Amino acid sequence: MNKAMQKIEILRPALNSYIIKGDLTFSTLDKTSTKVLNFQQSASTINIDLQQLGKIDSAGLALLIEWIKLAHAHQIELRFQHIPTQLSALVKLCDISESDLFNPKNN
DSSP states (O other): OOOOOOOOEEEEEETTEEEEEEEESTTTOOGGGGGSSOGGGOOSEEEEEOTTEEEEOHHHHHHHHHHHHHHHHTTOEEEEESOOHHHHHHHHHTTOOHHHHHOGGGO
């Protein structure tokens, strides 16, 4: 029995903190997804908690990579917390080094 896709929800409990809930997939993302994180009004470090992340596919990975690029352009360090196993497996499948992608020193 397939679970229904969970629409993405991005919570901001603090100025430098986001919680990603739901699925990061082609079905749940749209053109505005890259602009959800407001890097222009952010602290020098942003924590992104992925503990409540549901499913993720290549579109979700592409979104995370885009957020990393935008943060770098604004000289903001992204710190990902609670990286799910599914995301780690997808990163390896795409032949991307997980430490390069999620290590704040490289962002």
